[in-house]
Amino acid sequence: MPSLDEPEAEPENDFSLLDYFFESFFETKSEDMLPVLCGYFKKIVQALIQQDKDKMLEYLLLKKSGSLFDRMAANIDNHSVAILCYELLQIKVKPEPSYSNKKSENLFKTLMTN
Numbered sequence: 001m002p003s004l005d006e007p008e009a010e011p012e013n014d015f016s017l018l019d020y021f022f023e024s025f026f027e028t029k030s031e032d033m034l035p036v037l038c039g040y041f042k043k044i045v046q047a048l049i050q051q052d053k054d055k056m057l058e059y060l061l062l063k064k065s066g067s068l069f070d071r072m073a074a075n076i077d078n079h080s081v082a083i084l085c086y087e088l089l090q091i092k093v094k095p096e097p098s099y100s101n102k103k104s105e106n107l108f109k110t111l112m113t114n
Contacts, residue, residue: 049088
């Protein structure tokens with residue numbers, strides 16, 4: 001039982017459902033992706049971002065290190081995937097004040113090299 005003086009550790013987010021969702025979508029071959037299903041995928045991702053933008057950005061940018069953008073780029077010929085990619089790139093991200101400039105610079109370098 002934690003004492004009153006000790007702050008409770010913030011629970012780490014469980015992204016296993018998001019992992020499954022994105023992996024099952026991107027495992028589909030490009031030629032097998034139906035436009036209507038890609039449209040549903042886009043709508044679900046948009047709804048998730050609207051519901052909790054911070055957690056989704058944490059997942060997309062930090063947990064996955066931006067690798068999902070590479071996978072979207074491989075399917076950019078699909079209209080819905082292209083629109084989703086465009087919308088994600090339009091989101092302005094501000095680092096939290098607790099991050100040092102060095103951590104922010106390292107994250108930026110990592111994202112730019114991938």
